[in-house]
Structure formats: C-alpha cells, structure tokens
Amino acid sequence: MFAPDERRWFFAGARTALTGPAFYVALSLMSTGALARAADLPPEAAMLATALIWAGPGQVLFFGALAAKTAPAAIAFAVSLSSVRLLPMCLSVLPMLRAEKTRRTTLLLAAHFIAVTVWTESLRRLPDMAKERRLPFFFGFALTCVGLTTLTSGLGYWLTAALPAPLAGGLMTLSPFYFLAATARAARDGSDWIAIGAGLALAPLTQAFVGGGFDLLVLAVVGGGGAWLASFYARRVVA
Structure with a gap:
C-alpha cells in the first residue's frame, strides 16, 4: 500500500x-x-x-x-x-x-x-x-x-x-x-484561544437548544466563525 x-x-x-x-x-x-x-x-x-x-x-x-x-x-x-x-x-x-x-x-x-x-x-x-x-x-x-x-x-x-x-x-x-x-x-494565536473560549461558553447552549447531532456544527459556525472574524478585524486595526 x-x-x-x-x-x-x-x-x-x-x-x-x-x-x-x-x-x-x-x-x-x-x-x-x-x-x-x-x-x-x-x-x-x-x-x-x-x-x-x-x-x-x-x-x-x-x-x-x-x-x-x-x-x-x-x-x-x-x-x-x-x-x-x-x-x-x-x-x-x-x-x-x-x-x-x-x-x-x-x-x-x-x-x-x-x-x-x-x-x-x-x-x-x-x-x-x-x-x-x-x-x-x-x-x-x-x-x-x-x-x-x-x-x-x-x-x-x-x-x-x-x-x-x-x-x-x-x-x-x-x-x-x-x-x-x-x-x-x-493553539497558535489569539483567534484559536477565542474559538476555544467561545466553544466552552456556547456548548451548553447549543446542546440545550439545538441538539439532534447539529449542535457541534452550529457551534463551529458561530464560535469558530466569530473567532475568525474577531481575529480578521483585529489584524486590520493593527495594520
């Protein structure tokens, strides 16, 4: 192989x-x-x-x-x-x-x-x-x-x-x-830590209000996407 x-x-x-x-x-x-x-x-x-x-x-x-x-x-x-x-x-x-x-x-x-x-x-x-x-x-x-x-x-x-x-x-x-x-x-930079923090904070909410196997998908989009946007705008401000 x-x-x-x-x-x-x-x-x-x-x-x-x-x-x-x-x-x-x-x-x-x-x-x-x-x-x-x-x-x-x-x-x-x-x-x-x-x-x-x-x-x-x-x-x-x-x-x-x-x-x-x-x-x-x-x-x-x-x-x-x-x-x-x-x-x-x-x-x-x-x-x-x-x-x-x-x-x-x-x-x-x-x-x-x-x-x-x-x-x-x-x-x-x-x-x-x-x-x-x-x-x-x-x-x-x-x-x-x-x-x-x-x-x-x-x-x-x-x-x-x-x-x-x-x-x-x-x-x-x-x-x-x-x-x-x-x-x-x-974790490599601040956006990774923001995503981890968002995951810990939002996981109980998505589990309670979404569930059905879609909770992690929603959590990834909201938490991970939010962390990426925060990092993106932070880099633009610094630049």
Whole structure:
C-alpha cells in the first residue's frame, strides 16, 4: 500500500498514537462493551461497532436504540445524524491530506477515522509535515487508535460485571478532556484561544437548544466563525 518511505511515516504515526492518544480514546470507549452487554449483544458486537461507527456518541445512540428495540432504519438514521457534528472536522483535515495523486476513495476512507482524538492530533502535527508524508502518518495514527480501541471495547464487555457504574461513566469523559487539552496545546494565536473560549461558553447552549447531532456544527459556525472574524478585524486595526 505504501512505498518504503511512506511505510516509515505510517509506523511513525502508529508510534505517536501509542505515546498516549490511543490509550486515552481506548479507555474512554471501553464502556461501549458495557452498552453492548446491556443490549444483550455478544462482545463481537461491541468490537464491530467500534470499528464501523468509531465515534463514541454514535455508539451510545446505536446500543441505546437497540436496547429500546428501535426499528433498524431509525437506528441508522440516528447514528448518521449524530455524525453530522464531525463534518467540520473532516473539512479541516481532509484538505491537508490531499496531494496531487491522492484518490478520492482514499480521502473518503480517511474521513471515516476522523473523530475527536484523530482530529486534534492531525491539526497539531500535519501542518509541519511535508505533504507526501501526511497521509501515511495519518493512517498509521488513526488505525492504531481504532485497533486498540476495538480491543478495549471487547475487554470492557467482560469487565462490566466487575467495573462500578460511576467508573464506567467516568471513562467516557476522558476523551472530551483530552480533546480540550490537546486543542489548547495546539493553539497558535489569539483567534484559536477565542474559538476555544467561545466553544466552552456556547456548548451548553447549543446542546440545550439545538441538539439532534447539529449542535457541534452550529457551534463551529458561530464560535469558530466569530473567532475568525474577531481575529480578521483585529489584524486590520493593527495594520
């Protein structure tokens, strides 16, 4: 799949994931095994859901709807709708992965792996890389995160009986906290910090009044767009 130099960057992405990010997301999604058990499904279902759905909120919707015996078409629609929140992340990462000979199918495959952890680390690391190195690094990083998380999803299924409910719920919060810390670490100028502050302030409002999987999309447009406009006019004033 990759040339020798590309394989080197693929394994560099895998090693980067194993320095911490892959373990954070793997621990945070371990509780999906508990959700599969609650829905009377086998551990393989938890592992398959992680590999195919990937994002945690989509898995919560999926197993919750199965437990409630919701119609399959409605489950598919709900999970798809929850993924709308990932659209701004895809739009910010995929252009960095596109090179002269990159196939559209490759970019579509890459889009599947873009969720909170992969997105934050991509924004942090890809801009400083040569364009031909970005795609193999991305896939090495993303596949390591998904592979490790798939294993821990199955492990979580078997640990459900021994894992206290508060601890299982606490594990789900690791990914958002890591996302916030990684975003703050990747901030480059004042507009980034304005966007982070706007996100923290507006997130409860969009969650309460928008919801339905569109809250993050609205938050990105209002908070991120507002931060960009503030930075744009600030640069004009200084100039």
